Amino acid sequence: MSPTEAGTHGRIRLIEPACTSCMLCVRECPVWCISLDSHTEPDPDVAPGARVRLVNVLDRFVIDWNLCMYCGICVEECPFDALEWDADHPAAAGAPEGLRHGIPDLA
Amino acid sequence: MTDVAAQDWHDAVVAARAEGYDWFDWLGCVDEIGVSDELRVVLSLRRLDDPGRPELLLQCRVPRPEPRLASVRDVFAGAAWHEREAAEELGVEFVGGDPRPLLLDGAGTTPLRKDEVLAGRTAEPWPGAKEPGEGDAGAGTTGAASPSRRRMVPPGVPAPEVWGDRDPAAPPPDPAEVAASVSGGRVRRRGR
Numbered sequence: 331m332s333p334t335e336a337g338t339h340g341r342i343r344l345i346e347p348a349c350t351s352c353m354l355c356v357r358e359c360p361v362w363c364i365s366l367d368s369h370t371e372p373d374p375d376v377a378p379g380a381r382v383r384l385v386n387v388l389d390r391f392v393i394d395w396n397l398c399m400y401c402g403i404c405v406e407e408c409p410f411d412a413l414e415w416d417a418d419h420p421a422a423a424g425a426p427e428g429l430r431h432g433i434p435d436l437a
Numbered sequence: 438m439t440d441v442a443a444q445d446w447h448d449a450v451v452a453a454r455a456e457g458y459d460w461f462d463w464l465g466c467v468d469e470i471g472v473s474d475e476l477r478v479v480l481s482l483r484r485l486d487d488p489g490r491p492e493l494l495l496q497c498r499v500p501r502p503e504p505r506l507a508s509v510r511d512v513f514a515g516a517a518w519h520e521r522e523a524a525e526e527l528g529v530e531f532v533g534g535d536p537r538p539l540l541l542d543g544a545g546t547t548p549l550r551k552d553e554v555l556a557g558r559t560a561e562p563w564p565g566a567k568e569p570g571e572g573d574a575g576a577g578t579t580g581a582a583s584p585s586r587r588r589m590v591p592p593g594v595p596a597p598e599v600w601g602d603r604d605p606a607a608p609p610p611d612p613a614e615v616a617a618s619v620s621g622g623r624v625r626r627r628g629r
Contacts, residue, residue: 350569351569351570352569353565353567353568353569356564356565356567357565357589357591359564359565360592362558362561362563362564362591364564366564366567367567367571367572368569368571368572369571369572370570384570386569386570
């Protein structure tokens with residue numbers, strides 16, 4: 331049973347390889363707690379001689395747990411299932427900066 | 438849902454109580470902007486002798502510019518709290534109601550009216566303004582997004598020509614226009 335089915339809304343995990351930096355979660359978040367930076371790179375997986383294709387590469391993904399209200403809209407909206415509920419809770423921090431979790435903290 | 442005229446509101450509630458709907462469930466208020474220039478006050482009553490029976494819903498529409506309605510707190514004391522909430526959040530005046538504010542310090546705002554703009558959001562940069570593949574440098578400077586591309590507008594922030602950065606000589610913005618532009622700007626709508 332997944333944590334969502336068990337009814338736990340502990341924290342939101344980011345599955346970094348699945349994220350395409352499409353910005354949907356950032357734009358749908360009602361409290362503006364997600365921010366994301368990405369850049370484009372030529373796709374290394376195209377056949378030789380084929381036209382160069384650009385892919386988005388995620389540089390920075392931050393959820394600000396100071397602002398997050400655990401509504402789960404980002405989890406529902408993500409078309410690539412790169413966000414999911416987790417039973418753990420974000421670790422407590424002594425200052426607001428400590429609750430802005432980047433890619434390693436969200437893994 | 439039974440429609441009641443504003444002048445009959447108090448009598449209708451007294452009559453409903455006499456009919457046996459003697460348990461006050463809730464009283465709510467809805468901003469009907471975009472549908473009509475009215476606020477809708479809804480009262481839900483139940484019967485204690487038949488709790489499984491569907492609730493009796495009474496509704497009354499009052500004009501948005503001057504929403505005035507008789508208080509029913511002398512019929513159901515518990516309605517006073519709900520009326521204070523509607524008065525504070527949507528600006529309905531309940532004649533004979535409890536005038537004390539509930540949460541706010543009476544700054545004259547009506548936060549739950551749909552044309553109320555979240556002013557803080559117009560000043561704060563929206564993280565969703567960036568396009569996919571765009572870095573920290575911000576709007577249109579990295580070359581990832583085409584400069585001609587239409588930029589996304591954050592939800593809850595009307596267009597500057599409607600609210601905020603508008604001609605000071607122009608008449609005040611139409612509330613319906615403000616409310617409509619506030620709900621716009623979402624990336625996409627899901628079919629429900």
